[in-house]
Every structure is written in structure tokens, then in C-alpha cells.
Amino acid sequence: MRVRILGSAAGGGFPQWNCHCETCEAARVGERARPRTQSSLALRGDEGPWFLVNASPDARQQLAALSPEVGDVRAPPVAAVLLTDAEIDHTAGLLLLRESQAPVRIFGAEGVERALRSGFPVLEVLKRYCGAEWHTLEPEQAMELEGSSLTVEPFETGGDSPRYLDGSGLELQASGFVFRDRATGGVVTYVPGLARLDDGVLGRLAASDVVLVDGTFWRNDELALLGISTRSARDMGHLPLSGPEGTLAALERLERPRKVLVHINNTNPILLEDSPEREAVRGAGVEVAYDGLEIEL
Ligand code: MLT
Numbered sequence: 184m185r186v187r188i189l190g191s192a193a194g195g196g197f198p199q200w201n202c203h204c205e206t207c208e209a210a211r212v213g214e215r216a217r218p219r220t221q222s223s224l225a226l227r228g229d230e231g232p233w234f235l236v237n238a239s240p241d242a243r244q245q246l247a248a249l250s251p252e253v254g255d256v257r258a259p260p261v262a263a264v265l266l267t268d269a270e271i272d273h274t275a276g277l278l279l280l281r282e283s284q285a286p287v288r289i290f291g292a293e294g295v296e297r298a299l300r301s302g303f304p305v306l307e308v309l310k311r312y313c314g315a316e317w318h319t320l321e322p323e324q325a326m327e328l329e330g331s332s333l334t335v336e337p338f339e340t341g342g343d344s345p346r347y348l349d350g351s352g353l354e355l356q357a358s359g360f361v362f363r364d365r366a367t368g369g370v371v372t373y374v375p376g377l378a379r380l381d382d383g384v385l386g387r388l389a390a391s392d393v394v395l396v397d398g399t400f401w402r403n404d405e406l407a408l409l410g411i412s413t414r415s416a417r418d419m420g421h422l423p424l425s426g427p428e429g430t431l432a433a434l435e436r437l438e439r440p441r442k443v444l445v446h447i448n449n450t451n452p453i454l455l456e457d458s459p460e461r462e463a464v465r466g467a468g469v470e471v472a473y474d475g476l477e478i479e480l
């Protein structure tokens with residue numbers, strides 16, 4: 184299977200349009216940090232088409248990196264879209280697929296569908312353009328991706344509902360996906376939103392060849408320290424990397440997988456290639472994703 188990181192930044196991208204924090208300014212200069220587009224992934228089995236995992240607002244430029252196999256005048260570069268959650272940075276890109284010739288095939292949890300029909304009704308919008316064909320993924324049930332040697336198995340990773348659902352009474356949590364390639368036996372686990380590091384989650388990570396894990400924030404109070412927001416990382420559904428209970432310590436203990444951080448917020452000092460935090464990540468045997476990183480397994 185081939186995995187390609189299309190976008191490695193969290194919502195807002197890197198640099199973020201209105202942000203002048205140290206890391207964003209470094210990305211503008213382009214010496215100590217490289218710019219990144221918003222969170223998205225593509226993968227394909229040994230045989231068969233590409234699949235898009237999360238549709239970011241940067242989907243147009245991200246999809247340009249994938250070329251379709253058929254020579255029709257209009258041919259989609261991906262066979263379907265899989266959604267780990269209903270956050271705007273993972274779903275706004277669905278609107279950019281409205282020029283599709285056929286209904287867009289979209290996979291996700293039941294709560295994600297409800298969010299995308301009510302609070303942020305992109306599925307209802309797409310209906311009037313190319314159409315949207317929804318497929319519900321059940322937690323902990325593996326499903327074959329048609330036309331491919333891949334299966335996907337979702338699992339719940341905690342977290343909060345998107346803010347556009349505030350007051351709606353609709354509660355949902357994020358999912359991670361385990362992808363397995365029947366042709367090669369390769370296993371990749373993708374968790375861009377990780378709020379709960381329980382034994383179930385840790386077991387799935389430990390049994391993978393590659394894990395692509397939530398690296399949104401270094402500290403729990405990262406935004407408060409910069410005076411940007413009073414919301415903590417945990418309030419936003421993201422465990423911080425640092426600290427004894429942080430994600431980095433847990434990843435360091437995993438022996439089998441190659442470990443890569445994704446969905447990195449523009450304030451996170453690991454984006455600075457010469458920072459002590461980046462050095463700590465390296466020291467833990469963990470990588471920081473960048474756009475275009477490709478992994479074959
Ligand atoms: C998140 O990852 O927590 C969300 O994307 C935040 C947001 O976009 O508001």
C-alpha cells in the first residue's frame with residue numbers, strides 16, 4: 184500500500200492567514216519551518232485506486248498530486264472519501280468535489296453523517312450538484328474498500344463535537360482508521376484527532392506497521408499562553424504531545440510501528456526544525472509529517 188500525506192497542518196494551515204506567532208512567522212520566511220496545507224491523506228492498495236481520507240479546504244491543490252489512471256476527459260483522482268470526523272478542516276473540501284461527474288462516495292460514522300446533514304449540511308448541498316452517496320462505517324467493523332485490496336476499520340478516539348453543533352444536542356466523537364492491505368499484509372493506523380489514549384487505542388497503534396497520530400499541540404495550554412484562546416488542547420479534543428501523560432511518551436514506548444505526527448497546529452513549536460521540542464520528538468523516535476511525505480508498505 185502507498186500512503187501519501189497531502190496536508191500535515193491542522194485547521195487554518197501553516198502559516199495561518201491571521202497568525203503572527205513565532206512559528207507562523209518562521210514559515211513565512213521559510214528557513215526554520217516549511218509551510219503546510221490542512222490535514223488530509225491519500226492512500227491506495229497495491230492494486231486499485233486512491234482513496235482520500237478527510238477533505239480539507241486545500242483539497243484542490245492537494246488532489247493535483249494524484250493522477251487518475253483512466254484517460255476519460257473527466258476522471259476523479261480518488262474513488263471515495265473517508266471521514267474521521269465532521270470538523271470543518273476535514274469536510275469543507277467536499278464542496279470542492281461538486282464538479283464530479285458521478286455522485287461522490289463518502290464513508291464515515293453515523294454521527295458524522297448527521298452533522299453533515301444538519302449543522303454543516305454539505306451533503307445536502309452536494310445533492311444538488313453531483314450527488315453524494317453516503318456509506319456508514321460502524322465502529323470496530325472492518326469494511327472492504329471496493330475495487331481495492333484495502334480494508335478500513337474505524338475505532339472511536341473521543342473528543343468533542345464540532346463547534347457548529349453547539350446547542351444542537353448532537354454529540355459525536357472522532358474516529359481513527361486502521362487500514363489493512365490484504366495484498367501485502369501492511370497495516371497503517373491514522374488518528375488525526377486523539378482525545379483518549381486507552382488500552383484499545385494503544386493496542387491498535389502497537390499492532391500497526393505505521394501510525395499517523397494527532398500532533399496538534401505540544402502543550403495543553405498552548406493557545407492560552409499565546410493569548411489566542413482560553414480553550415485547552417484537551418477541550419478541543421486533542422491530547423497534548425508533552426508531559427508524562429502526553430502522546431509523545433506513549434508513542435516512544437511503541438516498538439513495532441514507524442511513528443509520524445500529523446494534524447499539527449501552527450502554534451506547535453515542533454514545526455520549528457531547530458527547536459528543543461523538535462529535538463525531543465526526534466529523540467523519542469517519532470517523525471513530524473510534511474506535505475508530500477510518502478510511505479510504501
Ligand atoms: C479540531 O481539529 O479540533 C478542529 O478542526 C478545530 C476547528 O477547526 O475548529
Ligand code: MN
Nearest residue numbers: 193194270272
Ligand atoms: Mn482539525
Ligand code: ZN
Nearest residue numbers: 202204207449
Ligand atoms: Zn501561528
